Amino acid sequence: MIGDWLERKEVCICAGSGGVGKTTTSAAIALGMAARGAKVAVLTIDPARRLASSLGLAELGNEERRVDARVDGELWAMMLDAKRTFDDLIEWHAPDERTRDAVLGNRIYQELSSAVAGSQEYMAMEKLHELHQEGRYDLLVLDTPPTRNALDFLDAPRRLSEFIDSRALQVFTSPGRLGLKILGRGTDITFSLMKRATGIDLLADLGEFFRSFADMTEGMRERAGRVNELLSDSRTAFVLVTSPRRDALEEAAYFHHRLMDAGLPFAGVVANRVHQAGAATDPTQLTRLLGEPLARKVIRTYEEERRLARRDRENLADLRRRLGRKPMIEVPHLQDDVHDLDGLRRMDEYLFAGLGQTGAE
Amino acid sequence: MVVTGKGGVGKTTVAAALGLLAARRGKRTVVCEVAEQERLAALFGIGDVGHSELELTPRLHAVSVQPDRAKEEWLRRQLKSATLAGVLGGSRLFQYLTAAAPGLSELVTIGKVWDLAQLERRTAGSVFDLAIVDAPSTGHGLAMLRAPQTYAGVARVGPISRQARIIDSFLRDPDSTGVVVVALPEEMPVSETIEIERRLGDELGMAVDRVVVNGMYPRRFSAAEAARLRSLDGRGAPPASAALRAALAEHERARGQRSQLERLRRRIEAPVATLPYLFEPELGRRHLERLANELERRL
Numbered sequence: 001m002i003g004d005w006l007e008r009k010e011v012c013i014c015a016g017s018g019g020v021g022k023t024t025t026s027a028a029i030a031l032g033m034a035a036r037g038a039k040v041a042v043l044t045i046d047p048a049r050r051l052a053s054s055l056g057l058a059e060l061g062n063e064e065r066r067v068d069a070r071v072d073g074e075l076w077a078m079m080l081d082a083k084r085t086f087d088d089l090i091e092w093h094a095p096d097e098r099t100r101d102a103v104l105g106n107r108i109y110q111e112l113s114s115a116v117a118g119s120q121e122y123m124a125m126e127k128l129h130e131l132h133q134e135g136r137y138d139l140l141v142l143d144t145p146p147t148r149n150a151l152d153f154l155d156a157p158r159r160l161s162e163f164i165d166s167r168a169l170q171v172f173t174s175p176g177r178l179g180l181k182i183l184g185r186g187t188d189i190t191f192s193l194m195k196r197a198t199g200i201d202l203l204a205d206l207g208e209f210f211r212s213f214a215d216m217t218e219g220m221r222e223r224a225g226r227v228n229e230l231l232s233d234s235r236t237a238f239v240l241v242t243s244p245r246r247d248a249l250e251e252a253a254y255f256h257h258r259l260m261d262a263g264l265p266f267a268g269v270v271a272n273r274v275h276q277a278g279a280a281t282d283p284t285q286l287t288r289l290l291g292e293p294l295a296r297k298v299i300r301t302y303e304e305e306r307r308l309a310r311r312d313r314e315n316l317a318d319l320r321r322r323l324g325r326k327p328m329i330e331v332p333h334l335q336d337d338v339h340d341l342d343g344l345r346r347m348d349e350y351l352f353a354g355l356g357q358t359g360a361e
Numbered sequence: 362m363v364v365t366g367k368g369g370v371g372k373t374t375v376a377a378a379l380g381l382l383a384a385r386r387g388k389r390t391v392v393c394e395v396a397e398q399e400r401l402a403a404l405f406g407i408g409d410v411g412h413s414e415l416e417l418t419p420r421l422h423a424v425s426v427q428p429d430r431a432k433e434e435w436l437r438r439q440l441k442s443a444t445l446a447g448v449l450g451g452s453r454l455f456q457y458l459t460a461a462a463p464g465l466s467e468l469v470t471i472g473k474v475w476d477l478a479q480l481e482r483r484t485a486g487s488v489f490d491l492a493i494v495d496a497p498s499t500g501h502g503l504a505m506l507r508a509p510q511t512y513a514g515v516a517r518v519g520p521i522s523r524q525a526r527i528i529d530s531f532l533r534d535p536d537s538t539g540v541v542v543v544a545l546p547e548e549m550p551v552s553e554t555i556e557i558e559r560r561l562g563d564e565l566g567m568a569v570d571r572v573v574v575n576g577m578y579p580r581r582f583s584a585a586e587a588a589r590l591r592s593l594d595g596r597g598a599p600p601a602s603a604a605l606r607a608a609l610a611e612h613e614r615a616r617g618q619r620s621q622l623e624r625l626r627r628r629i630e631a632p633v634a635t636l637p638y639l640f641e642p643e644l645g646r647r648h649l650e651r652l653a654n655e656l657e658r659r660l
Contacts, residue, residue, distance in 0.1 A: 018368010018498050023549070107515045145500070193449040197439040197520065246643055247400060248369070281604040289593055289601065294586055301581060301611050302604035304640040311642035339548040 001329065002029055002239075002351045003036065005267040009237045011132060011230065012141045012267075016241035017251040021272035024338045025241045025331075026143035027055070027077075028347040034075035035348070038138040041076040043127060045145045052079065055341065064131075069341060076137070082123040089126060093219040121145055129227045237267035242319070244274050244312035249319050256323050268327035270351065271316055275308040276332045362493045363532075365502035366543035367553040371575040373400040374644060375543045375636070376495040378652035382660075384421035385653065388490040391422040393474050395505070396497055399425055405646055414477075414486050422487065424477065428466035431473040432459060439520055467501075467508035468525065475528045478537075499557055506532060506565055532567070539570040544625065546574050546618035546635075551625045558629050569631040571660070574622060576638040578615035587612045634659040 006012055006029075014026045023044050030042035041064050052060040055067045060079035067075040087104060094100035103109050121144070128142050230236060238259055242252040252269065259266045281302050286295040320328060331350045338347060364376040373394070380392040391414055394401055399409045401423045407415075412430040414422040436446040449455050459465050471494075476482055478492035496502040509529035512521055532538045540561065544554040554572060561567045582590065590609050594602075626633055636655050639648055 019370060019545075019550075107511070193440060193445055194455060197436055197449065243369070247403070277607060278603040279600050281600040285601040286604060290589070294582075294589065297581055297586075298590070298604050298608040301608045305607045305611070307640060307642060 001353070002032060002270075005237055005239065005327065006033065006139065009235055009267075010137075010139060011128065011233070011236040012139060012239060013128075013144060013231075013236065014142065014239050014241050014270075015144045015255060017248050020241050020243045020248050021331075021338070022241045023143045024344070024347070025239075025270050025272065025351075026141050028338075028344045028351055029239070030077070030139075030141040031069055031071070031075055031341070031344050032348045032352045033139050033141075034069060034071040034073040036352075037072045039074040039076075039136075040139045040141060041078065041131060041137045042141040042143065043078055043080055043124070043131075044143040045080045045082075045124065052077070073138070080124055080127055085123040085127050089123075089220070089223075093223075125227045125231070126223070129223070129230050132230060232262070232264055234265060236265050238264055239267050240269045242269060242271050244271055244315045246315060249315055253319060253322050256326075266326065268329065269319070269323065271319075271328060271330045273333045274312045274316070274330045275305060276312075277302065277306040277309040280306070362491060362539045362541060363496050363502075363506065364493060364541045364543060365496040365557065366498065367545075367550045368498040370543045370545045370550050372498070372543045373398075373495050374404065374649070374652065375541070375573050375575060376493050377401055377404055378636075378649050378656055379541070380421050380423075380493050381418070381649055381653040382656050383491050383493070384418060385657075387420070389420050389422075389488065390491045390493065391424055391477050391487075391489045393477060393492060393494045394423070394425040395470050395474070395494060397425060397427060401425070401495070404644060404649060422489070426470050426473045428470050431469040432466070435469050435472060464504065464508045464511055467505040468512050468521075471505050471508055471532070472524065472528055475531055478531075499553055503557075503560060503564065506561075506567070510565065533565065535568065535570075538567075540567055542569050542572045542631070544572055544574050545576050546621040546625070548621060551621045551628075554625060555628045558631060569629070572625065572629060572631050572633045573656075574625065574633055574635045577622070577635045578611060578618055578638050580615060580619070582608065582612045 012026075012029060014022050014029070016022050026042055026044060030040045034040045044060070052058070055069070055075075055077050057065050057067065057077065060077055062078065062081040062084045064076040064078040067077050069075045090103050090109075091100055094103065124142060124145055128140060131137065131140055240252050240255055240259075242248045256266065256269075281299060283295065283299055286298055289295070290298060316328070316330065320326070329351060331347055334343070334346060338344060362379070364372050364379070366372050376392050380390050383390040392401060394410065401417075402408060402410050402425075405417050405423070407417070410423045410425045412425060412427045414424045416422050433446065433450055436450050437443055440446050440449065474492055474494045477486075477489055480488055482488060496505060509525040509532065512525035513529050515522075542554050542557050544550045558569045558572075561569060587609070590605055590612070594605055594609060622633070622635070634656065636652055639651070641648055
């Protein structure tokens with residue numbers, strides 16, 4: 001069960017494809033750990049306000065807020081604002097006001113910091129690292145962004161360091177044509193072709209953007225390195241969230257493979273919305289109870305449910321095989337979709353009390 | 362036509378069903394995937410689609426747009442020379458720069474989709490009357506739609522600026538581009554759909570043409586029947602009582618769905634069409650045909 005997975009862990013990262021219940025699972029894990037005495041903060045990026053308000057908050061902001069969940073420990077929640085976090089980072093690293101304003105005012109920066117693939121992911125890691133450094137919580141639970149490619153965030157710190165180290169930055173940061181000389185022959189041609197393809201104006205804007213960034217690269221590189229260390233630290237646990245649907249499972253299997261490749265600490269799988277049904281029903285008994293027409297409808301409903309239950313069982317067995325029998329917790333398809341504290345508590349029975357546990361070894 | 366929505370709501374399925382419907386109505390149609398997920402391939406039971414258009418059924422094609430390939434095509438077009446494009450595309454400097462330039466891969470991706478929708482295409486391939494893009498979910502979907510606007514603004518002159526402007530006005534012209542948002546009749550997808558409509562309007566001046574609510578359970582039991590089932594709950598031998606419980610649970614779910622559907626209808630401007638939940642283990646070609654039939658009746 002989750003309690004065992006998170007023993008001596010300080011960071012829990014919930015990952016998976018969109019629509020599998022990542023936000024809900026993250027919140028349920030955080031609430032469950034808080035109910036067991038820990039001081040927990042859950043970081044989410046989900047904009048659905050009802051989750052925030054059901055946690056007793058009108059709205060979540062870029063700062064943690066205490067949730068009145070009546071638990072032994074403490075539950076805190078925040079919603080990541082990627083742009084704000086990025087702005088804060090720039091303010092922190094900028095050597096002077098002029099550089100700070102140049103970056104914050106650059107149009108390319110403005111675009112980069114809001115919605116471009118990768119930046120949200122990186123900022124989630126960044127905030128996680130910051131909170132972990134501050135050490136105010138026993139456990140941090142991160143609900144990763146709902147990117148269609150759920151793996152972007154793993155690459156984010158590495159991509160940023162690579163970019164900072166890259167020669168592209170040097171070209172723009174070395175004054176005048178000296179930068180081009182460093183890169184040797186051929187660069188002149190590249191440059192003139194680039195002008196032809198993109199237009200000089202855009203090139204100049206990019207140049208300005210990279211130049212103003214140059215003064216803070218050292219600090220940011222260091223930071224990206226530390227974020228990377230946190231991801232592979234033994235105090236971190238990755239929990240894969242999935243549904244028993246084929247496409248979600250494919251992504252979960254791929255994701256697991258990537259985590260293993262990168263040597264990241266994988267804890268287990270939470271499979272949400274698993275259809276469950278028992279043995280074939282007894283038509284005569286139902287007909288006796290309900291009469292013919294109603295009994296037929298009930299049987300039809302039950303048979304549909306059983307078909308989906310069979311599919312889910314097979315799909316999850318397949319995933320378990322592919323993952324090499326890693327721990328897995330199944331949460332059944334609950335009657336209502338989970339979006340409030342009561343719903344989260346219902347999930348608790350499965351996540352923590354071992355009701356849904358299968359396949360752990 | 363742009364198809365977006367929260368993750369996991371069935372965007373690819375709806376995009377494919379819309380494609381089938383358009384093809385049936387005689388339109389040469391291409392469905393474009395943009396995240397290299399190859400889900401269309403699985404739906405149609407074929408191997409990977411790849412970056413070149415592949416015919417699925419008469420008049421219906423599929424393509425999986427790869428940003429790197431789209432970037433190459435764009436370079437070749439700009440420099441009007443495959444050799445020069447090769448020189449530039451092969452340079453490490455250029456690769457780093459384009460990888461780091463925010464939003465560029467979104468721009469070339471939506472640029473490729475735009476090209477597919479043109480009667481005079483810039484890249485080799487068939488001509489289409491309709492390009493349906495199975496866009497990324499909310500945040501990244503909006504980022505993709507916004508990329509041309511951003512680049513049109515950032516680059517004031519030059520070829521990128523010119524093209525970005527053309528693509529941007531094509532996307533924002535309701536006569537050339539339609540937006541379909543896919544949702545599920547549940548709390549969070551409904552909230553996100555309301556949010557998407559608001560942001561499309563505020564940030565891009567685009568309106569949602571239609572919301573397709575996927576996965577509606579049938580309204581199977583009347584209130585009286587449900588009351589009857591409830592009064593009998595817990596009775597009978599295990600298989601029968603399990604069936605009763607399952608029927609009641611589904612009745613409650615269906616009721617919850619309908620109230621979410623009402624909330625959605627109250628809160629958004631766009632008309633809403635619904636699609637039934639298919640109680641099928643996996644969706645395939647024939648289920649898509651069925652969904653296309655449903656859409657045909659509702660659109």
